[in-house]
Amino acid sequence: MLKIENASKVFAKGTPNAHTALNKINLTLAKGDFVTILGSNGAGKSTLFNAVCGNFILDEGRIILDGRDMTFMSEHRRARSIGRLFQDPMKGTAPNLTIEENLALSYSRGHHKYFGPAVGKKERQLFRERLASFDMGLEDRMQTKMGLLSGGQRQVVTLLMSTIVLPKLLLLDEHTAALDPATAEKVMNITEKIVRDNNLTTLMITHNMSSAMITGNRTIMLDSGEIILDISKEEREKMTVDDLLKKYSEKKQKQFDNDRMLLG
Numbered sequence: 001m002l003k004i005e006n007a008s009k010v011f012a013k014g015t016p017n018a019h020t021a022l023n024k025i026n027l028t029l030a031k032g033d034f035v036t037i038l039g040s041n042g043a044g045k046s047t048l049f050n051a052v053c054g055n056f057i058l059d060e061g062r063i064i065l066d067g068r069d070m071t072f073m074s075e076h077r078r079a080r081s082i083g084r085l086f087q088d089p090m091k092g093t094a095p096n097l098t099i100e101e102n103l104a105l106s107y108s109r110g111h112h113k114y115f116g117p118a119v120g121k122k123e124r125q126l127f128r129e130r131l132a133s134f135d136m137g138l139e140d141r142m143q144t145k146m147g148l149l150s151g152g153q154r155q156v157v158t159l160l161m162s163t164i165v166l167p168k169l170l171l172l173d174e175h176t177a178a179l180d181p182a183t184a185e186k187v188m189n190i191t192e193k194i195v196r197d198n199n200l201t202t203l204m205i206t207h208n209m210s211s212a213m214i215t216g217n218r219t220i221m222l223d224s225g226e227i228i229l230d231i232s233k234e235e236r237e238k239m240t241v242d243d244l245l246k247k248y249s250e251k252k253q254k255q256f257d258n259d260r261m262l263l264g
């Protein structure tokens with residue numbers, strides 16, 4: 001479904017500040033794969049997502065999604081087939097529009113005809129059912145403005161906005177990092193349900209090592225723009241977080257820089 005071939009990117013190329021953010025990344029995901037991504041600050045995790053979304057053009061390499069070469073496609077066109085969530089729950093939503101208006105915007109965009117935030121009877125029923133399935137009471141708050149919701153509620157609505165028309169690829173960039181632990185767990189459970197129910201191909205960046213090791217079906221670790229570990233589900237099941245850190249140290253001949261990582 002997703003094939004990243006030999007992807008490389010140097011920022012500020014040819015200057016003293018030149019920085020290799022992606023260094024010959026190769027990554028292939030089959031349909032329905034759910035891969036978690038670990039790596040310390042500045043490892044290149046968000047940059048990898050930016051490359052996939054077309055935020056910049058690669059210096060080298062190719063990105064193929066569902067058989068289509070997207071390497072030189074505009075960000076706008078790629079957005080039609082990619083859903084993306086960020087750490088900041090306000091990103092990607094209109095705070096002054098209601099939940100149902102936000103959902104209607106995402107829904108109409110996906111159907112290639114713009115009927116704006118107006119909400120028809122059929123759509124309202126669909127949104128209500130989908131929201132109710134998350135068991136957060138959001139189906140009774142569809143006329144509430146997005147800006148008034150808690151961070152966790154907003155992330156759940158944003159998840160639904162990103163998947164109400166199914167994307168070919170879902171990218172989650174630390175989307176639970178700004179939430180308290182109980183809310184983060186709830187949003188993770190809903191994420192897993194949405195991914196499973198729709199067999200979505202998903203990449204999820206997280207700084208929570210133990211969560212990364214039990215979520216989805218594979219874990220990769222980025223370091224200085226390279227994929228240095230790629231661990232299958234079977235391999236992962238036999239590993240602890242300590243084993244993972246040991247593997248890192250063996251590979252890099254140094255300790256893992258765990259300033260922001262949750263090891264527990």
Ligand SMILES: Nc1ncnc2c1ncn2[C@@H]1O[C@H](COP(=O)(O)OP(=O)(O)OP(=O)(O)O)[C@@H](O)[C@H]1O
Nearest residue numbers: 011012019021039040041042043044045046047048
């Ligand atoms: N547009 C850009 N121009 C110049 N440098 C950039 C740009 N985008 C990213 N970088 C640099 O590339 C490196 C990787 O950044 P990136 O945001 O991908 O890290 P990350 O792995 O997501 O880290 P974090 O865990 O802190 O979010 C960093 O050194 C960053 O400063």
Ligand SMILES: [Mg+2]
Nearest residue numbers: 045046047173
């Ligand atoms: Mg990042």
